[in-house]
Amino acid sequence: MAVCAWCGEAIADDGGRGRPRDYCSRSCRAKAYRARKATAGRAPAPQTRRPPGGGRPVPVDPPDNAEGGGPHLSTERIVAAAIALADDEGLENLHMRRLAAYLGAGTMSLYRHVGGRDELVDLMVESAMGEEPQPDPVPAGWRAGLEYTARRDWGLYRRHPWILQHAMVGSRMRWTRNAALDGERALAAFDGLAVPPEEQLRLLLIVVAFTQGIALIHVNDVELTRKTGVTAQQWWDREGSHVNPELLADLPRLSSAFRKPRPFQLELDRQFEAGLKGVLDGIGALLVRYGAVLTS
Structure with missing residues (x-):
């Protein structure tokens, strides 16, 4: 059964008439369009990924455009988009298909940069906790x-x-x-x-x-x-x-x-x-x- 590329809900069978639908409703289609428009034209982020446990950043392969990755897909952009979605809709509503729609990418193209949802959440936590650099020096007393x-x-x-x-x-x-x-x-x-x-x-x-x-x-x-x-x-x-x-x-x-x-x-x-x-x-x-x- 087909599922909506935005919300992940099942799409009712239309009896095989015409091209299969990507979205369950006009509302989801509009949300996906606004998300793609909001992220369009952003500067490309460095094509590296730092493991959740620390260490040197590791290179990642450039996205396959034929797979729907888009010219600027990177680990950093994926993580930033995931944080924005989680802030907006809660982490329980974050899944790879919706994130891909938000980015205007193919779902499988995300797996070039993150191994799955658990790793993505680790990277989101790492990014969020790094928003405010550690103080230097630390507060005295x-x-x-x-x-x-x-x-x-x-x-x-x-x-x-x-x-x-x-x-x-x-x-x-x-x-x-x-x-x-x-x-x-x-x-x-x-x-x-x-x-x-x-x-x-x-x-x-x-x-x-x-x-x-x-x-x-x-x-x-x-x-x-x-x-x-x-x-x-x-x-x-x-x-x-x-x-x-x-x-x-x-x-x-x-x-x-x-x-x-x-x-x-x-x-x-x-x-x-x-x-x-x-x-x-x-x-x-x-x-x-x-x-x-x-x-x-």
């Missing part, structure tokens, strides 16, 4: 170092919500070179302090977990907006509050907290800053217990 880590991650999750849900949360995270460099720089916050390495990891995890936890509120809102077409502001303007006042009639503490309905998720930057201060205050107290002489 434990608090400045951990603050930088939290704000760097917060910015990353705001730019690329998919990276949190699908690539960064869990004990089985797939490490890339840029992720490893980020971890090394983050642990430098504890340089000069008498804190065992395993405790450094535990304290860093507290900061990372806080940042990821509050970022999940943002990520969930992005997902709901994409699925429903209703933004957070529109939802709050319509609903006023997500808590039924009758439900809180005999719950004075919650009633007081929600007395003035406000869109909590629209204040996330402020909540993040306030929460980070409390987390770092607590880590400072723990460091003192370890006998660390704190200068910042």
Whole structure:
């Protein structure tokens, strides 16, 4: 059965009349056309690919135009397009056929540059985490170092919500070179302090977990907006509050907290800053217990 070159959905059989259709609807055809137009005429990127684990960039063969690769298809362009699609539609909706349509290329031509979807996601994470170069020198002092880590991650999750849900949360995270460099720089916050390495990891995890936890509120809102077409502001303007006042009639503490309905998720930057201060205050107290002489 034929499938749509944009969304991947099955195309209804038209009884064999005329040329087989590439798209399931006019909407998908229009999206593919706009995507090809948006990427047309871009300068060619270097024809190399850096392995996810680091090392020297490796050359890749130029695309086969007869295969639909186009004159400017490269690993870097494929990865950039994949990130744009994931930012727009979520990583769960990213597949090679849709990506090829976005690039105006043949699906099989992508495999000249990436081995498959798993490798593509690794390259996307590597690229996204390299958008902001590591600071040189690193922030001085434990608090400045951990603050930088939290704000760097917060910015990353705001730019690329998919990276949190699908690539960064869990004990089985797939490490890339840029992720490893980020971890090394983050642990430098504890340089000069008498804190065992395993405790450094535990304290860093507290900061990372806080940042990821509050970022999940943002990520969930992005997902709901994409699925429903209703933004957070529109939802709050319509609903006023997500808590039924009758439900809180005999719950004075919650009633007081929600007395003035406000869109909590629209204040996330402020909540993040306030929460980070409390987390770092607590880590400072723990460091003192370890006998660390704190200068910042």
